[in-house]
Amino acid sequence: MIVVKNAVKSFMGVKVLDNVSLKINYGDKIALMGPNGAGKTTLVRSILGFYHLDSGDIEVNGFNPNKHRTKVLENISFIPQTPPPIKLNIEELLEYVSKSSKVSPQTIEEEARKMDLNIKKNLKKPFFKLSGGMKQKLLIAIAIAKNSNILIFDEPTANLDPKAREKFYNLLKELDKKTSAIYITHRIEEIEGLVNRKIYMDLGKIVEDEKIVNQDVK
Amino acid sequence: MKNLFLIAKLDIRESMRSKWFFVYLLVFGGLMALFFITGITDSVVMGFTGLSRLLLIYMQVTIVILPIFILITTVKSISGDRESAILEYMLSFAVSLRDYYWGKMLGRFFIVFFPVILALVLGVMWGVFKGGELPWKMLFIYSALLFSMCAVFLGIAFFISTVVKSHDVALGASFVVWITLLAFLDIALIGLMLQNRWNDEFIISLALLNPMEVFRVGAISLFDPELTVMGPVAYFLLDTFGHKLFIAYSILYPFGLGVIFAYLGYLYFIKKDLL
Numbered sequence: 001m002i003v004v005k006n007a008v009k010s011f012m013g014v015k016v017l018d019n020v021s022l023k024i025n026y027g028d029k030i031a032l033m034g035p036n037g038a039g040k041t042t043l044v045r046s047i048l049g050f051y052h053l054d055s056g057d058i059e060v061n062g063f064n065p066n067k068h069r070t071k072v073l074e075n076i077s078f079i080p081q082t083p084p085p086i087k088l089n090i091e092e093l094l095e096y097v098s099k100s101s102k103v104s105p106q107t108i109e110e111e112a113r114k115m116d117l118n119i120k121k122n123l124k125k126p127f128f129k130l131s132g133g134m135k136q137k138l139l140i141a142i143a144i145a146k147n148s149n150i151l152i153f154d155e156p157t158a159n160l161d162p163k164a165r166e167k168f169y170n171l172l173k174e175l176d177k178k179t180s181a182i183y184i185t186h187r188i189e190e191i192e193g194l195v196n197r198k199i200y201m202d203l204g205k206i207v208e209d210e211k212i213v214n215q216d217v218k
Numbered sequence: 219m220k221n222l223f224l225i226a227k228l229d230i231r232e233s234m235r236s237k238w239f240f241v242y243l244l245v246f247g248g249l250m251a252l253f254f255i256t257g258i259t260d261s262v263v264m265g266f267t268g269l270s271r272l273l274l275i276y277m278q279v280t281i282v283i284l285p286i287f288i289l290i291t292t293v294k295s296i297s298g299d300r301e302s303a304i305l306e307y308m309l310s311f312a313v314s315l316r317d318y319y320w321g322k323m324l325g326r327f328f329i330v331f332f333p334v335i336l337a338l339v340l341g342v343m344w345g346v347f348k349g350g351e352l353p354w355k356m357l358f359i360y361s362a363l364l365f366s367m368c369a370v371f372l373g374i375a376f377f378i379s380t381v382v383k384s385h386d387v388a389l390g391a392s393f394v395v396w397i398t399l400l401a402f403l404d405i406a407l408i409g410l411m412l413q414n415r416w417n418d419e420f421i422i423s424l425a426l427l428n429p430m431e432v433f434r435v436g437a438i439s440l441f442d443p444e445l446t447v448m449g450p451v452a453y454f455l456l457d458t459f460g461h462k463l464f465i466a467y468s469i470l471y472p473f474g475l476g477v478i479f480a481y482l483g484y485l486y487f488i489k490k491d492l493l
Contacts, residue, residue: 048310050492070312078310084303087232099224100311126235139307 001025002047002150002180007056009042016042018204019056026149026178027196031188034201040184043201044152048078060150074101077143081154081184083135085128090119090138093127103145112141115167132159144171151181157190169194221313225321226328229295233329238291242330245287246337249279253341272341273353273360277437280334280364281430282400285371288330289392292375295322296487297388306493315488323376323480331368335361356440359465363436366472370429373476377483399430422454429472436468 002024009017016039024030032040045051046058049065049072058065060072086093094105109119117137127135136159143151157165172194175181183191188198200208233239253272296319299305309318342357374395382388407421425431435455439445443461445452455464 045306045493050306050309052489052491070314073310073312076310078307080303080307080310082303084307086304086307087236088228092228092231096224096228096308097311100221100313 001061003057003059004043004047005057005059007043007046007058008054009046009051010054015204017046017053017056020201020204020206021056022199022206022209024150024180024182026180029181029195030183030197030199031191031195032182032184032199032201033186033188037203038201039204040201041154042204044154044182044184048073048076048152075148076150076152077146077148078152079136079139079143079154079156081158083127083132083139083159087126087128089124089126090130091123093138094119094123097142097146101146103142103147107145108141111145111171112138114171115141115164117141133161133164136160137164140168140171144175149176149179151175151179152184153181154184155186156183165190219317221317222321222324225313225318226325229322229325230328233325239329242287242291243333245283246333247340249276250337250341250344272345273338273356274437274441276338276341277360277434280367281434281437284330284334284364284367285399285430286393286396288368288371289375289378289396290389292326292330292372293379293382293388293392294385295326295376296379297382298379298385300383300493301385309492315492316484319376319380319484319487323372326376327368327372330372331365334364334368338364359440359469360437362469363433363440366469366476367429367433369476370472370479371476373479373483377479377486380483380487399428404428404431419454422451426467429475432468432471436465439464439468 002022004020004022007017007020008015016037018039020039020043022043032044034040042051046053047060047065049069052066061075063071065072088096094108097103097108098105112119115137117134119138119141122130122134127138130138136156140156143153157168160168169191172181181194183195185191196212198208198210198212199206253275296305299308309315338357338361375392378388378391378395382391404425407425410416410421426435435445435448438447439461445455448455459467
């Protein structure tokens with residue numbers, strides 16, 4: 001569960017989060033929307049412990065992300081919008097993930113196979129040399145294999161073709177009922193079947209928070 | 219601690235594949251090859267012969283190359299990862315900031331120190347093969363001086379890399395640090411000395427805060443304990459410190475300074491926004 005209380009964050013005098021309060025319960029599947037500069041990424045990065053708030057507080061499963069970052073991140077899977085140009089090869093990246101997050105490389109390979117990605121063929125290849133789609137599939141496989149109770153996806157399907165997108169949505173439909181998910185997106189129609197709550201941000205504030213009755217969402 | 223060593227190991231593997239590491243390895247390996255080809259170990263210049271001569275030349279070259287190599291290759295360690303969003307992804311896993319920062323530092327230390335010490339060992343082996351006498355004590359102290367110099371510039375580079383958000387600015391800052399310590403500081407101090415604005419002891423004390431200067435004098439004193447090549451400054455140094463104390467200072471001071479900078483960088487890393 002994530003609780004955000006009166007979160008304020010400014011960059012160079014501009015309030016990017018303006019007194020944001022939010023409660024995300026177990027099982028909430030949220031579409032986080034808003035124009036560029038609305039504060040979506042800042043909110044997510046604050047939840048992940050990358051930013052220190054000017055005032056206010058965030059708790060993830062009862063822990064502050066800045067003070068107890070490992071406890072918080074044990075239960076979060078994150079996929080950035082653009083896969084970063086990591087220079088580690090796939091084998092090394094899997095070693096990093098498996099040892100830091102206690103996920104077996106086999107589980108990641110299985111999840112990748114569900115997305116039609118053969119990891120074993122590319123183990124010695126540097127991550128940044130994979131195609132955009134392959135990178136995104138691998139990050140998705142890692143995120144799902146982590147079996148976290150909170151998933152945070154920033155435009156996760158941006159690099160995927162329609163077929164891969166379909167497989168990704170199918171994987172998400174298999175998620176545990178209690179898993180919470182935040183999808184940062186500009187295209188609600190793509191994830192409409194996956195969410196049960198819509199949050200709209202603008203100018204650092206939450207301007208709309210709406211529950212959706214969705215038969216497809218567990 | 220387990221994650222710290224994991225990060226160090228992955229950083230070493232990643233660096234060993236990178237182009238800059240090959241260039242770095244080539245520069246130091248090439249230097250040694252050049253020394254052998256030009257017959258430096260056989261030459262006699264200003265009384266320095268054989269292995270001592272080789273180590274003296276090696277010291278003069280490392281003082282120019284090593285700091286800038288360490289600075290420009292290390293400042294991108296955190297700032298480059300931050301700019302390319304690698305840091306955002308890698309730190310989204312349950313790794314403590316302590317393990318990440320010191321793991322990166324440990325890995326990078328091995329990468330910058332290994333080629334330097336390898337070239338030195340190769341040079342010494344060649345010298346011994348050519349019939350020179352192995353100066354164990356000198357080699358040990360010289361290695362410690364190199365270790366300290368790596369530590370201080372690595373500490374400064376990590377500090378810059380953490381505090382400066384942009385990779386380009388970090389590179390610029392590291393260049394300014396290098397050129398200041400290499401040349402401008404000496405020029406400025408000599409200028410002040412010539413104008414007699416401050417007394418000589420104060421100027422020399424200021425110069426001794428420069429880790430490059432300390433390395434240079436410490437290394438020279440290994441070959442020339444009386445520091446005759448330095449002129450009148452030698453009297454002040456030897457009267458104030460004595461040879462042994464100065465050697466200890468030239469090893470411990472840069473190392474301590476490097477640790478202080480690295481720790482300040484760490485404090486900034488954990489207390490401020492990561493991205």
